[in-house]
Amino acid sequence: MKTIKDEQTPESEELKRRRRSGGGWRLIKTLFKSCSGSKTKPLERSDSMKGLFKSKPRTPADVVRQTRELLVFIDLNSNVSSTKRDEKMAELSKNIREMKSILYGNGDAEPVAEACCQLTQEFFKDKTFRLLIVCLPKLSLETRKDATQVVANLQRQQVQSRLIASDYLEANKDLLDILVLGYEDMDIALFYGSMLRECIRHQSIARYVLESDHMKKFFDYIQLPNFDIASDASATFKELMTRHKATVADFLTKNYDWFFPEFNQRLLSSTNYITRRQAIKLLGDILLDRSNSVVMMRYVSSKDNLMILMNLLRESSKNIQMEAFHVFKLFVANRNKPPEIITILVTNKSKILRLLDGFKLDKEDPQFEADKEQVITEISSL
Amino acid sequence: MMKKKYPNRAEEYQLLELIGDGATALVHRALCVPFDEIVAIKIVDLEGSNGDLNKFSQEAKTMILIDHPNLLSSHCSFVVGQDLWVVMPFMAGGSCHHIMKSAYPLGFTETFIATVLRDTLRGLDYLHQNGHIHRDVKAGNILVDANLGVKLADFGSSAFLFDSGDNKKTRKTFVGTPSWMAPEVIQQSDYDYKADIWSFGITALELAYGHSPFKSQSPYQILIDTLTREPPSLHNTKEKKFSRDFKQVIAMCLLKDPSERPSALKLLKHSFFKHAKSHSRIIKDVLDKLPSLVDRFHSLKDKGTEIVCQMEQLIEQEEKSKTEYRRGVSNWNFDIHELKAQASQEDNEELTAFLRSLFELDTVHEDGDHTSDAPNNILLPENGVVLPNYTNGSSEYHAPVTKRGDDLGQHSKGVNLNLVKADLATDAPMDHVIRANGVKKKHASSEGRVLGQKGRFTVISDNLESD
Numbered sequence: 004m005k006t007i008k009d010e011q012t013p014e015s016e017e018l019k020r021r022r023r024s025g026g027g028w029r030l031i032k033t034l035f036k037s038c039s040g041s042k043t044k045p046l047e048r049s050d051s052m053k054g055l056f057k058s059k060p061r062t063p064a065d066v067v068r069q070t071r072e073l074l075v076f077i078d079l080n081s082n083v084s085s086t087k088r089d090e091k092m093a094e095l096s097k098n099i100r101e102m103k104s105i106l107y108g109n110g111d112a113e114p115v116a117e118a119c120c121q122l123t124q125e126f127f128k129d130k131t132f133r134l135l136i137v138c139l140p141k142l143s144l145e146t147r148k149d150a151t152q153v154v155a156n157l158q159r160q161q162v163q164s165r166l167i168a169s170d171y172l173e174a175n176k177d178l179l180d181i182l183v184l185g186y187e188d189m190d191i192a193l194f195y196g197s198m199l200r201e202c203i204r205h206q207s208i209a210r211y212v213l214e215s216d217h218m219k220k221f222f223d224y225i226q227l228p229n230f231d232i233a234s235d236a237s238a239t240f241k242e243l244m245t246r247h248k249a250t251v252a253d254f255l256t257k258n259y260d261w262f263f264p265e266f267n268q269r270l271l272s273s274t275n276y277i278t279r280r281q282a283i284k285l286l287g288d289i290l291l292d293r294s295n296s297v298v299m300m301r302y303v304s305s306k307d308n309l310m311i312l313m314n315l316l317r318e319s320s321k322n323i324q325m326e327a328f329h330v331f332k333l334f335v336a337n338r339n340k341p342p343e344i345i346t347i348l349v350t351n352k353s354k355i356l357r358l359l360d361g362f363k364l365d366k367e368d369p370q371f372e373a374d375k376e377q378v379i380t381e382i383s384s385l
Numbered sequence: 386m387m388k389k390k391y392p393n394r395a396e397e398y399q400l401l402e403l404i405g406d407g408a409t410a411l412v413h414r415a416l417c418v419p420f421d422e423i424v425a426i427k428i429v430d431l432e433g434s435n436g437d438l439n440k441f442s443q444e445a446k447t448m449i450l451i452d453h454p455n456l457l458s459s460h461c462s463f464v465v466g467q468d469l470w471v472v473m474p475f476m477a478g479g480s481c482h483h484i485m486k487s488a489y490p491l492g493f494t495e496t497f498i499a500t501v502l503r504d505t506l507r508g509l510d511y512l513h514q515n516g517h518i519h520r521d522v523k524a525g526n527i528l529v530d531a532n533l534g535v536k537l538a539d540f541g542s543s544a545f546l547f548d549s550g551d552n553k554k555t556r557k558t559f560v561g562t563p564s565w566m567a568p569e570v571i572q573q574s575d576y577d578y579k580a581d582i583w584s585f586g587i588t589a590l591e592l593a594y595g596h597s598p599f600k601s602q603s604p605y606q607i608l609i610d611t612l613t614r615e616p617p618s619l620h621n622t623k624e625k626k627f628s629r630d631f632k633q634v635i636a637m638c639l640l641k642d643p644s645e646r647p648s649a650l651k652l653l654k655h656s657f658f659k660h661a662k663s664h665s666r667i668i669k670d671v672l673d674k675l676p677s678l679v680d681r682f683h684s685l686k687d688k689g690t691e692i693v694c695q696m697e698q699l700i701e702q703e704e705k706s707k708t709e710y711r712r713g714v715s716n717w718n719f720d721i722h723e724l725k726a727q728a729s730q731e732d733n734e735e736l737t738a739f740l741r742s743l744f745e746l747d748t749v750h751e752d753g754d755h756t757s758d759a760p761n762n763i764l765l766p767e768n769g770v771v772l773p774n775y776t777n778g779s780s781e782y783h784a785p786v787t788k789r790g791d792d793l794g795q796h797s798k799g800v801n802l803n804l805v806k807a808d809l810a811t812d813a814p815m816d817h818v819i820r821a822n823g824v825k826k827k828h829a830s831s832e833g834r835v836l837g838q839k840g841r842f843t844v845i846s847d848n849l850e851s852d
Contacts, residue, residue: 107516144452148515189390193446228393230462230469231449234442277431277464281438320432320467 063105063122067131070098074134077141096146099135102126103149106156123160127171132157136178136198140191151194158201169205176211183217186224186236196235203239206247213243213254218262222269226278237281244285248294255289255298263302267311276320283315283326290330303334306343313351316358321365328362328375335378349385356382391460391472392419398426398472402679404479409433414475414679424460425475432467440541441469447517447540448473455508457528457538474533478668479678482525485595487681488674491624492595495631499660500667501527502589502634503653504535509585510649512537513578522584523565524591531669563604563611564597568641571608579643582652586616586638593619593627593635616641630657 061069073095080088105122108114126132135150142150158168172178179202185195203209212218221243224236244251255262270282290299302308312334315327334344348355359379364371392398398415404425405412415426429441448459448471460472478484481501485492493501505527512519519537526539561570567583569576591597598617599607616639619632634657640646647655675681 144450148450152516193450228463230464231442231445233464234438235446238439238442275464276467277438280431322432 063102063118064125066098066101066105067122067125070095070102071129071131071134073098074131074138077138078134092141092143096143096149099142099146099149099153102153103156106153106160119160120162123157123167124162126157127167132171133175133178136181136195139194140188147191147194151197154198155201158204166205168202169207172202172205172208173211176208179208179212180215180217183212183215183220186220186227186232189229189232192232193235196232196239200239200242203242203246206250209243209247210250210254213250218243218258219265222265225270225281226273226275230277233277241281241285241288245288245292248292251289251292252294252298255295259298259301263308267308271311271315276323279315279318280320280323280326283323283330287326287329290333299333300337303337304339304341304344306341306347309334309344309347313347313355324362325364328371332374332378335381345385348382352382352385389420389460391417391424393461393463395463395465395470398424398470400426402682404678404682415472417472423475425473427471427473428465429469429471430467431464431469444541445469445471451511451540453508453511454534455504455536456511457536474530474536476528476530476533476536476538477678478529478531478672478675479681480525480538481527481529481592482523483678483681484529484671484675485524485592487676489671490595491622492591492593493671495593495628496660496662497667497671498589498592498631499658500662501529501535501592502585503658503661505537505585505588506649506653506658508535508537509581510653513581513649518576518578519581519584520561520570521565522581523562523588523597527588529668529672531672534668563607564599566608566611567643568612569643571612576643578648579646582638582646582649583643585649586635589631589635589638590617590619593625593631594622628657628660630655630660633657 073091076091077088077095102122105118106114132154135154139147139150158166160166160168179199182195182199182202185199186192199212203212221236221240225233225240227233227236266282266286270278271286273279273282289295290302309331312327312331315323316331318324318327334340335348337344340348356379359375359382362375397418399418401414401416401423403411404414410427410429413426413428415424416422417424431438431441445459445462448457449461451458457473457476460474462469462471464470481493492498505522509519509522517540519540521539521541522537526537528536528538530536561580561584565584565587567576567580570580587597599610602610616636618639619627619635621627634652634655637647637652637655652658
């Protein structure tokens with residue numbers, strides 16, 4: 004069914020374009036033919052005639068306004084199933100697709116900056132964004148995709164060199180709560196997830212999510228059984244933990260006491276292979292980032308952390324071993340190793356050396372070899 | 386209104402026969418127990434995938450969000466131990482490539498082709514409208530089933546243009562399978578969805594002749610021919626005559642200037658596709674003459690074992706050349722325009738040999754994996770798995786070439802295939818690659834990571850987005 008609809012859309016688009024641009028007799032004939040051929044109401048016919056003579060195209064702002072009106076209708080009449088509602092729904096889908104074409108361009112036509120700007124301005128003037136997010140579960144799959152792309156793109160649109168999306172979200176932070184909680188509903192998780200990742204490109208918005216209670220929920224979301232959703236949550240988590248350096252460093256400093264124990268216990272010690280693999284990679288990314296050096300020093304001074312890392316070094320998975328090595332080397336490289344760290348390393352000295360000795364990559368990597376050599380030297384001298 | 390929810394636990398499925406195996410994945414026929422329904426399950430070894438889980442994550446998301454009768458979507462995907470299971474509809478006929486290899490060595494009838502191509506185009510149109518470029522359209526990725534019809538599969542190489550909200554409609558990444566790659570993809574100029582139309586044209590030739598028009602050539606020769614020669618076209622053969630419409634469709638797709646190629650939607654209106662029939666009957670006709678997919682899989686495997694011995698020797702030689710290749714890799718830098726000139730003059734043996742070793746290495750390595758991983762090394766073209774054609778002694782190259790890195794870069798005149806790296810097995814960060822100019826480029830983001838994929842080839846471009 005969808006195919007048929009899809010195939011027809013471009014044709015009617017074409018007609019609309021021709022109608023907008025005025026046109027000659029052939030066009031008028033087509034118009035009449037299409038009017039008399041179907042059981043179109045007289046009102047609509049006069050609409051098209053009006054369109055024909057005035058030939059006033061809808062502006063991007065018009066499209067947004069109309070979308071908003073339709074969303075209000077859908078929002079209020081959510082439980083009524085009627086032909087009228089279906090019609091409105093179809094019209095809404097068309098409008099959202101039109102917004103997408105304006106923002107991304109259509110076919111070979113590139114987007115026009117002025118039109119994008121107008122659209123963005125109108126979009127954030129009123130509660131369109133809120134309505135779109137709230138109504139998303141009611142839209143069809145294709146329209147959800149379009150809406151997601153529209154929202155994603157709008158995060159990057161500047162109006163007078165300001166990202167007004169950021170301003171809007173700051174004033175409507177509860178929308179982010181809705182987006183995060185979307186991971187709990189598998190029908191909308193991927194759409195809200197994509198939108199959320201775009202929203203946290205704004206530093207202030209990322210800070211809000213980081214400081215909210217939602218952060219704890221990500222430890223669950225990452226381990227959801229559906230791979231597509233879990234890996235989407237994981238991508239969002241990674242973005243939160245790496246994108247805005249200063250904000251992340253600040254978050255980690257303030258939340259060290261719950262974050263790392265949770266990270267160790269829930270993620271690094273998870274029974275789920277992919278969770279461990281992604282977590283150890285992320286931990287490396289976090290600790291090896293210069294902006295997190297204070298946090299890193301604290302992390303590598305704890306024997307509990309060291310024990311977890313040493314267990315990961317023994318994993319059968321090469322990928323996990325490799326990432327674990329990149330974190331393990333920090334414990335060894337620490338110039339002020341606490342005595343308990345030294346004790347563990349000394350106790351396991353021969354085992355560690357044996358393990359490292361047999362630790363080869365499939366591919367030559369001089370950097371890795373150099374690191375390994377240094378770790379071996381350091382441990383041998385203990 | 387949402388899709389039926391398939392169970393996301395391994396216990397709910399019963400794995401039946403193997404219907405395809407490849408470098409990184411196995412495909413099984415399986416029973417979804419609670420629904421009492423036959424499905425196909427692609428099992429990907431994530432540990433073997435070396436490094437980049439992102440690709441699988443993107444593919445899983447694309448496949449679950451796709452909703453079109455002519456595209457192979459997934460029912461669900463979940464992780465079992467170190468494996469990723471992707472549950473999909475079972476397409477009993479297998480791929481068109483596979484069917485030709487088993488029973489139609491000279492290609493299909495025009496009616497069948499028109500039907501298959503029309504449905505493929507519908508799928509492509511949907512992808513393009515949604516901002517995707519498939520980037521690996523070929524008969525091996527067109528699956529058929531008497532009830533489910535025709536479905537285009539394998540979104541492992543597909544690019545999601547609208548991803549992360551940017552406006553880019555074009556790509557630069559060198560990805561695909563050589564025979565089917567459009568000139569602009571090979572040249573790594575900006576390309577868009579029209580690249581799929583070229584591949585579609587090559588696929589049409591493939592269905593007509595029973596093989597791609599570049600049969601028995603090395604991949605590097607194919608790339609050079611695609612750039613320098615007249616585009617291939619459809620001609621009558623001793624055995625077969627083709628309609629004018631069919632020839633015209635192919636000629637329209639195989640125009641070197643992408644802007645002159647029609648869109649999928651426009652192409653669908655061509656009178657050639659009026660020959661298309663409703664698929665159930667026409668597919669049944671073809672499939673009735675065939676043994677089951679499972680039997681075909683096994684018979685092709687038997688033929689394959691003979692070749693294994695011969696391959697082993699070759700692999701040994703390649704190991705040697707691989708080491709040499711790696712040693713010298715940092716010095717290489719090549720330019721496609723220069724290459725074209727040189728290929729015609731044959732005056733730079735070093736370069737040509739390099740290019741040749743590049744592709745042979747790739748292909749042979751892929752075979753090598755199979756010799757070691759599995760006793761038999763024939764891969765079935767089921768759901769993104771590749772079938773090298775050994776059966777007639779020639780080697781047609783189906784090994785996809787993947788170039789990763791960043792394709793969001795700025796436009797640079799000329800060619801930017803600065804460094805090619807046979808990174809066959811590791812998760813190499815971008816900055817491990819030594820640039821042609823000797824400067825290491827730091828790039829911390831995950832996009833900059835090389836997708837090291839077993840048996841595939843990784844090429845890195847330096848046009849990075851400075852984010």
